[in-house]
Amino acid sequence: MDATIFGAWVATGLTLLIFSFLYKDTPFFKFAEHLYVGVSIGYTIVKTYDTVILHLIIKPIVENGEFALLIPVAIGMLMLTRYVPKAAWMSRYAFAFIVGMGSGLAIPRTISSFILKQIEDTVRPLLSIAGPDGLTFSMNLLNPASNINAVIILLGVSSVLFYFFFSIEHSGTGKAVARTGIMFLMISFGAGFGYTVMARMSLLIGRLSDLIEFSDASYGRPTIWLVVAVAAALVLLSRRSSAGSQEKQ
């Protein structure tokens, strides 16, 4: 059997087994779920071994004599001492190295990229200078750089920050500002949820597109045969479980 056709049958079968969860939690779903986890982990281990151990460590040391690589290897090996209680303290050096290096790399870059650059964008001028003697205020909501959008962003950032400022009671004017903050947060959550729905539907579209493609005769119509097989299996399973519950009664 051609690898593409075999792949189509496997993909169709596993998709349908996963979809069987929509009916109820079945052993078929569990099988497909465990297989997915197992294959992903197996693939990751093999790729990591091949790329890291063979190509980035053993080959350069053996073929090019790059013995300096033994230093990071030794630091990495110290991690494994966690499995030996008496020597577990040695793993702290490896963790200290990773935490220190990670923080050193991440802190300045994150401050620069996410705090300074974003503050710079938040405090844009609320009015624009047009020509030598005039100020303008652009009302175009569709233009991200317009003045009205700068005002909305300023309002949003200030009110949301105020909402998370708990040192003073949110009453009177403070309550109104905090409520405005909640409204901005709700709009943000709504946008996030909308995009999440879109993403999940895209995944469903992806699977259904493949199922339609694999219903073609060139693949041996795996979709049709396997839909029938999975449906029959679900009916059998449902009957067996209802017979079992009747026996118990």
Next chain:
Amino acid sequence: MTFSDRMLKIDRRIIFLMIGLCTLLPLLYPVGLPIKISPEVRGVYDHIESLPEGSVFLLSIDFDPASKPELYPQAISLLRHAFRKNLRVMTMTLWVSGTGMADQIVTQVAKEMGKEYGKDYAFLGWSPGGQAVIINMGQDLYSAFPSDYGGKPTKGLPVLEGVRNLKDVTYMVSLGAGRPGVEEWYVFGKDKYKFEMGGGCTGVMAPGLYPLLRSGQINGLIGGLRGAAEYESLIGQKGKAVAGMDAQSATHVAIIVLVIMCNLIYFSQRRALRAQGQLG
């Protein structure tokens, strides 16, 4: 039991079936709803369009098969566009679980466009470390990737001629489904080594990346299947993303209708309970 009671206790499998049909029917019988191009997707397209022949384009395929429906069409469209513009295409991945798929995407599009490995494009594969790989590439590309995916030494590949590190990259796009992805490429790549960058992401991630777009930190963003469909329309090669847009619209309408219905039923029940004096 009233109608609203029955609706609120509806078997969830009926809703699954409804959504399934709303997805399946437009895929089987497409209507061809118009696709409007958003400025964020056009940003990526226009930048690639403006690049002169032979510019170095780096595409980081930072996703695995779990995000394939959204990001695979984006990768295909971007590669088609880059190859059509005769750019020197350098591809890689920061996700070990996506290595095989990334290789398949690059090889498939290169073959379709008649491009030669090593001369027109290269797939560097995966290297461990996530953000550390980006920093390493910024210092010395050949130290991060001494060999390509096939085990060939990267030094000496004609497509990488004159490329020493990320500073020599003309334009870079990261198609990310999580971390490491677009944000890491910006923070540890663009912000430090100053190359122009665009992004592509799953729908879930898109709202979180809009602040980077607005502030000009990235010059374009292709978000989810919708973004992929827009890009397919821009390059004039409609594929899986455009085919899925009718289904996407139909399911969105179905979900909006369900949300409105649920709210109407909820408020009508609340009013009924209040009238009976059971609600404070």
